[in-house]
Amino acid sequence: MIDLVVCLLLLLGISACVAEVYFVVAYTHSDFGEYPPFFPSFGRMKKVCLSEARKILAESKKVLKIIDLGCGSGSLIIPLAKEFPQHEFYGYDWDVVPFSIASFRARRIKNVQLFCTDYTKIKYDNADVILIFGGKKLFANWGDKLVNGLKDGAIVISEAFAIPQLVPEQEIDTPSYGMPLKVYTYRINKKRLAK
Numbered sequence: 001m002i003d004l005v006v007c008l009l010l011l012l013g014i015s016a017c018v019a020e021v022y023f024v025v026a027y028t029h030s031d032f033g034e035y036p037p038f039f040p041s042f043g044r045m046k047k048v049c050l051s052e053a054r055k056i057l058a059e060s061k062k063v064l065k066i067i068d069l070g071c072g073s074g075s076l077i078i079p080l081a082k083e084f085p086q087h088e089f090y091g092y093d094w095d096v097v098p099f100s101i102a103s104f105r106a107r108r109i110k111n112v113q114l115f116c117t118d119y120t121k122i123k124y125d126n127a128d129v130i131l132i133f134g135g136k137k138l139f140a141n142w143g144d145k146l147v148n149g150l151k152d153g154a155i156v157i158s159e160a161f162a163i164p165q166l167v168p169e170q171e172i173d174t175p176s177y178g179m180p181l182k183v184y185t186y187r188i189n190k191k192r193l194a195k
């Protein structure tokens with residue numbers, strides 16, 4: 001009995017060490033907080049992101065391209081792709097741990113493609129809907145490039161962080177676990193951007 005308890009404690013200790021090493025590596029990889037590190041979308045914020053995306057996907061008669069920038073373990077892209085097999089879903093994440101989880105979850109879903117790469121280096125000018133969980137520093141440094149790379153009429157659903165280069169269509173309060181979080185939705189209007 002004591003042997004079993006010791007083994008369990010040892011296993012717990014090893015798991016905690018592995019998790020700690022992973023978080024340190026992920027934080028370093030995120031340029032010390034400039035890029036959002038991995039944690040799954042959560043709470044009311046996740047629910048609202050899903051429901052906002054569902055509204056757009058359900059209404060459209062044409063095939064839409066949905067790009068999840070920082071798809072993590074797939075908490076948004078996987079349920080949406082399952083629900084809307086008529087649309088095309090693309091997920092990008094540079095962290096191999098959540099990417100592998102998402103890839104495993106997506107293995108039998110035909111309308112999802114996932115890529116383990118830096119999403120600031122890709123093109124998304126054909127995206128109809130963008131999902132993103134960014135960050136203040138990220139949007140300050142890369143927001144212009146993100147916005148200019150999108151096509152007219154594209155919709156952006158941003159979890160937790162506003163994109164300062166754009167005027168939101170909606171700013172939805174989504175308090176989650178005591179945190180005053182929000183979801184922002186944007187529609188790209190090239191004429192307004194040009195002014």
Ligand SMILES: C[S@@+](CC[C@H](N)C(=O)[O-])C[C@H]1O[C@@H](n2cnc3c(N)ncnc32)[C@H](O)[C@@H]1O
Nearest residue numbers: 035038040041070072073075093094095118119
């Ligand atoms: C807060 S998490 C989003 C989680 C996702 N919505 C989910 O539910 O699993 C942000 C994700 O963005 C990824 N990420 C941050 N910067 C990135 C970049 N430049 N290129 C690719 N992925 C990035 C992180 O690895 C992390 O998994």
